Amino acid sequence: MSDVVELPDEGATTGLSPAVTGAGVQSVDRALGILEVLARTGESGVTELAVELGVHKSTAFRLVATLEAHRLVEQTSDRGRYRLGMGILRLAGATTARLDLVQEARPISRQLAADTGETVNIAVLAESSALYLDQVAGSSALQPHNWVGQHIPLHATSNGKVLLSGLDEPDLDAALGKLASYTPHTITGRAKFRDELARVREQGYAVAVDELEIGLTAVAAPIRNAHGDVVASMSVSGPSFRLPEDRVGEVVRLVVTAAVEVSHRLGWGHR
């Protein structure tokens, strides 16, 4: 696959902002571009979309109509603007259910939740924020799992620290924006935060106490793939009064063990 698409004499490209254009099948590319635009704007009209993509109205309409037939977009009224539809949600359900990370981790998460009595989360890195893939609640009955999409700050959570600790310098710089302060305990100094990451890398786990929210304590450990890369993070979190300092040590041990077990299932340290 060539990333470069050379169009020697194609002068017609409206020159606006290509933004989303990846290479591939043109019409599909454009259709997916529409989805991304809608994800960004929340709601757009056909004309608007056409401008954004640099194509003719009718083209945009045909694409959006096709997306609509598959329920990936829907229009507000019979002759109105378009937005993302429920089809996306069904696909997302299938996605988390099948991501083998989640599938492999599920039983171990359950066990960990049972052992600690606290909530277990699995998170991955997604463009300068953490994306939660799975959750198993500690004790309360039927806390359904599988949620998505919330942007979680990376520098104020144990999961975030672990995920960042797996990056090299250039990627780290890119992923790390400004270090917003959520509580007096949030680490906001860049140098100090790098020290923290070094510590996380060294000891193989991260802890966050009152850093995102007063009264919230979390412990996280890295999940690695067959190549040893940090692909996800597994955490145990709960109210600080249930996770006092002298209990953190034990929880750390459990989380690290669980994360290592998942890593093994993903092929890490393969015989």
Add this chain to the structure above:
Amino acid sequence: MSDVVELPDEGATTGLSPAVTGAGVQSVDRALGILEVLARTGESGVTELAVELGVHKSTAFRLVATLEAHRLVEQTSDRGRYRLGMGILRLAGATTARLDLVQEARPISRQLAADTGETVNIAVLAESSALYLDQVAGSSALQPHNWVGQHIPLHATSNGKVLLSGLDEPDLDAALGKLASYTPHTITGRAKFRDELARVREQGYAVAVDELEIGLTAVAAPIRNAHGDVVASMSVSGPSFRLPEDRVGEVVRLVVTAAVEVSHRLGWGHR
């Protein structure tokens, strides 16, 4: 726009599962077909996908490569099979965030969660299962919202009953599969379940105690759009020991009030 798409002579479709061949832009249609196949199978190779769509290998490859460029699919290894990717999750996050149902309901959900101290959910009907759109946790810190997709049985949950109560006979038959038993309290008799639905319709709310899981109690009420159709369901759920019979009455009142308030915001019983 016609909802009916009848292609009587489409003989090329391998006869297996026709998927959703809606009319539109061919290549986009096929690409989205790939997403749906992957959602169903969880993981497929290029050749497999090509057979399923009735196209040539190379065509399927180009389509899947385009999807991959947008992160909607990813391959297991460098030269392996394909599965749905995280791009879907990002889109899903944007979807729920923008659905005006969720947006309108959010503040009311919060209030309801605060009033009851229990977890509040918003669910919609999605092809013979319930789809959770939003969640607000009762008390615990940092319960992020926005999850999706898990297939929740309709007949063993308060949300499911409410959603089913909004259907007419033919749709109900279609949506209702076999009534699996989850606990001794699950309603499995068809006649008995219809009686239950009648009761739900009449009283305007549904209750489920120990029907999906022992120790889990839930109460739900319908959310209606401007036409009065039941478009979603709002529920409060928690451990049965915190929601004893004598407290259910109060919770019912709160849930119904909240659901009516959301319905009003959606235009129901306008002015």
Add this chain to the structure above:
DNA sequence: GACTGCGTTCCGTCGAGCGCAACAGATTCT
């Protein structure tokens, strides 16, 4: 080592998707 499967790439052809232009409602401006 031949064979058979896979995902991937290149290439010439042809039909599918494109832009154009016209249509039909809604809204706004005069």
Add this chain to the structure above:
DNA sequence: AGAATCTGTTGCGCTCGACGGAACGCAGTC
């Protein structure tokens, strides 16, 4: 009220982009 101008929507020819065929490179397997 009427016109001007938005909007989304639809036929229609032309052309370029997507398609299928075939070949390639790599892994297992007999």
